[in-house]
Amino acid sequence: MELKTIATHHVPVRYIEGGQGEPLVFLHSAGGITPADPFLNALAEKFHVYAPLVPGYGDSEECAEIRDMLDFTLHTWDVVGALGLKDPILVGHSMGGMIAAEMAAVCPREVSRLALIAPAGLWLDDHPVADVFTKLPYEMPALLFHDEAAGAARLTAGLKMDDPKFLQNYLVTNARQLGMAGRLLFPIPERGLSERLYRVTAKTVLVWGDSDKVVSPVYAHEFKRLIAGSQLVSIPEAGHAVPQEKTKETVAAIQRLS
Amino acid sequence: MKFTWFNLMPWPYLPDDFREKNRSVWVDIDQALFDPEKSHEVYNTYMDLLEYAGTVGFDGIGVNEHHQNGYGIMPSPNIISAGLARRTKDTALVVLGNSIALYNPPVRVAEEFAMLDCISGGRLVAGFPVGTSMDTNYCYGQIPSLTREKYQEAHDLIIKAWTERKPFAFNGRYTKLRYVNIWPRPIQQPHPPIHIPGGGSVETYDFCIDNTYSYSYLSFSGYIRAQALMKGYWDRVAERGAPDTSPYRAGFAQTICVAESDEEAERLYSEHVLYFYNRCLHVYAGFADAPGYRTIKTIQSGALSQYAPPRAGYASLTWKDLIDGGHVIAGSPETVRQRMEDLIKSLHVGNIFCLMHVGNMPKEKCMYSTKLFAEKVLPKLRDMFPDYADDNRFWCKPLAQQVSAGRLPSDRDAAAAVSRVLA
Numbered sequence: 001m002e003l004k005t006i007a008t009h010h011v012p013v014r015y016i017e018g019g020q021g022e023p024l025v026f027l028h029s030a031g032g033i034t035p036a037d038p039f040l041n042a043l044a045e046k047f048h049v050y051a052p053l054v055p056g057y058g059d060s061e062e063c064a065e066i067r068d069m070l071d072f073t074l075h076t077w078d079v080v081g082a083l084g085l086k087d088p089i090l091v092g093h094s095m096g097g098m099i100a101a102e103m104a105a106v107c108p109r110e111v112s113r114l115a116l117i118a119p120a121g122l123w124l125d126d127h128p129v130a131d132v133f134t135k136l137p138y139e140m141p142a143l144l145f146h147d148e149a150a151g152a153a154r155l156t157a158g159l160k161m162d163d164p165k166f167l168q169n170y171l172v173t174n175a176r177q178l179g180m181a182g183r184l185l186f187p188i189p190e191r192g193l194s195e196r197l198y199r200v201t202a203k204t205v206l207v208w209g210d211s212d213k214v215v216s217p218v219y220a221h222e223f224k225r226l227i228a229g230s231q232l233v234s235i236p237e238a239g240h241a242v243p244q245e246k247t248k249e250t251v252a253a254i255q256r257l258s
Numbered sequence: 259m260k261f262t263w264f265n266l267m268p269w270p271y272l273p274d275d276f277r278e279k280n281r282s283v284w285v286d287i288d289q290a291l292f293d294p295e296k297s298h299e300v301y302n303t304y305m306d307l308l309e310y311a312g313t314v315g316f317d318g319i320g321v322n323e324h325h326q327n328g329y330g331i332m333p334s335p336n337i338i339s340a341g342l343a344r345r346t347k348d349t350a351l352v353v354l355g356n357s358i359a360l361y362n363p364p365v366r367v368a369e370e371f372a373m374l375d376c377i378s379g380g381r382l383v384a385g386f387p388v389g390t391s392m393d394t395n396y397c398y399g400q401i402p403s404l405t406r407e408k409y410q411e412a413h414d415l416i417i418k419a420w421t422e423r424k425p426f427a428f429n430g431r432y433t434k435l436r437y438v439n440i441w442p443r444p445i446q447q448p449h450p451p452i453h454i455p456g457g458g459s460v461e462t463y464d465f466c467i468d469n470t471y472s473y474s475y476l477s478f479s480g481y482i483r484a485q486a487l488m489k490g491y492w493d494r495v496a497e498r499g500a501p502d503t504s505p506y507r508a509g510f511a512q513t514i515c516v517a518e519s520d521e522e523a524e525r526l527y528s529e530h531v532l533y534f535y536n537r538c539l540h541v542y543a544g545f546a547d548a549p550g551y552r553t554i555k556t557i558q559s560g561a562l563s564q565y566a567p568p569r570a571g572y573a574s575l576t577w578k579d580l581i582d583g584g585h586v587i588a589g590s591p592e593t594v595r596q597r598m599e600d601l602i603k604s605l606h607v608g609n610i611f612c613l614m615h616v617g618n619m620p621k622e623k624c625m626y627s628t629k630l631f632a633e634k635v636l637p638k639l640r641d642m643f644p645d646y647a648d649d650n651r652f653w654c655k656p657l658a659q660q661v662s663a664g665r666l667p668s669d670r671d672a673a674a675a676v677s678r679v680l681a
Contacts, residue, residue, distance in 0.1 A: 179550025
């Protein structure tokens with residue numbers, strides 16, 4: 001996978017590209033994504049993958065002008081346009097799923113295939129979505145993964161929290177990335193999507209880990225109810241990080257669209 | 259020098275095992291720990307103490323705004339100040355301040371501060387904090403990375419509302435108003451002096467310098483740890499070519515306890531100081547700094563949020579640690595004078611916010627410490643910056659003639675006056 005840059009109206013956007021096959025746009029979660037991500041690489045074995053980074057993620061430039069849901073939605077359409085893609089398979093995980101769902105609702109004629117992996121964007125009082133902003137690094141593995149120990153090994157590889165310089169860089173990255181994510185997700189990750197999902201006409205696959213502790217699987221049924229004709233693929237022994245935890249199964253679910 | 263007696267208004271009934279049983283004093287603190295009936299006495303005692311401080315020689319009495327917080331039961335400092343305005347004379351009302359990004363619309367701040375200035379006869383010193391991340395983001399739901407933009411817009415609106423003499427339209431991103439025309443407007447012209455609490459961000463330094471606002475560092479970790487931050491500010495004042503380096507361009511909050519001797523200070527105040535540092539500052543680390551709340555520049559400057567707990571945690575600090583580290587200045591009047599002089603000189607600050615009520619300190623001890631400071635310490639520090647004695651840009655300018663509460667005639671005199679009208 002290769003990290004590249006493309007110009008857009010607001011800022012130059014960094015995106016990861018690789019693989020062959022039908023074009024597929026993958027929108028990452030609030031945790032971000034890197035070219036080494038095993039899920040992205042597995043996806044690239046079946047599709048021609050484009051994974052743009054939200055401005056401020058990785059080494060990409062931040063963007064003060066992208067403030068609200070509509071800004072994110074239109075900006076991501078700008079990215080798809082700049083990449084020269086027409087009706088790519090649109091896939092999003094968590095925050096990326098929220099953006100993908102909005103894109104499909106705002107421009108239903110531009111998206112015929114949509115995969116939402118544990119998307120954010122809805123809110124049920126009885127099943128509050130976890131507050132990821134207050135979580136400390138050591139709390140993340142249990143929150144994100146079904147298999148906490150394996151998740152911890154994956155998340156903490158390379159982290160040197162005792163090194164002040166590392167810690168400062170970590171805080172800067174966190175502020176840049178989650179600062180942008182907060183514009184969609186803080187304090188409650190709901191920006192009116194439920195009132196717009198009726199507009200989605202794409203063939204839609206919903207992918208959910210059975211043990212998701214960030215966005216409870218209850219939300220899978222709510223999305224299913226609100227998007228006509230959508231199919232749900234529930235994956236056992238998987239948490240919110242289902243693409244990383246059950247990579248093969250997640251890719252197979254997305255292949256239902258091709 | 260300007261000395262402001264400050265009360266954070268801590269809840270004095272946090273249990274001994276508070277730290278063990280609770281994850282945070284702030285944001286999600288246990289409702290069961292608050293007792294509304296007990297608060298009746300707590301609030302009135304705290305207001306009495308503020309009023310008392312206004313009579314013994316302090317230049318101002320100070321209040322601030324916190325939400326869902328066990329060490330500050332003052333979500334509305336304006337309500338407290340309104341009470342104080344009626345029961346005090348001459349002393350400045352230092353409201354430090356209103357978190358202007360949280361008021362909807364922000365002209366509410368322009369109005370309420372104007373009311374306080376009018377009721378008090380021009381005694382308001384206005385503070386505009388961004389607010390802590392706990393207050394602003396977690397309690398009041400502001401999006402962290404947009405908070406500063408919203409704050410800036412609120413500031414511009416408030417200043418314009420105070421200074422414009424005709425109704426105007428304000429087309430902001432966060433506030434849209436067709437007719438801004440506040441009634442009343444403040445006595446002090448062009449507007450009350452403004453103090454900005456900051457935590458080391460360069461943007462805030464510049465904001466203060468460019469607008470002639472006083473920069474306040476409200477820290478609980480004392481003046482020794484504040485040296486680097488305040489040096490950063492003064493370096494910036496020089497860099498930006500400000501016309502002067504008046505010490506009144508800066509303020510600092512310091513916990514202070516005075517007794518007859520150093521030993522007596524420890525005996526009298528130790529438990530209350532430890533209550534504050536061990537229980538009241540027990541903030542869950544996840545609430546300390548929402549990602550995006552602080553600017554990248556500020557994080558890169560290496561300043562850690564003061565609410566991020568020290569590595570070893572506050573619990574390991576003893577009275578001696580707190581004194582030696584300068585978190586707390588305590589002791590005999592002479593000890594306190596020396597250390598205050600050291601603080602004032604080393605930070606070059608003209609405004610001192612004296613945190614003289616600490617933790618669960620009972621009123622008697624608080625009065626004792628306050629009186630000793632006012633009588634035996636304050637007069638000796640009063641004239642430390644003779645070159646800037648006339649700098650009144652950062653302090654209130656009260657009316658020469660003020661009215662006080664309780665000036666109605668007797669019922670008999672009122673009836674007589676009415677009779678004269680009817681005759």
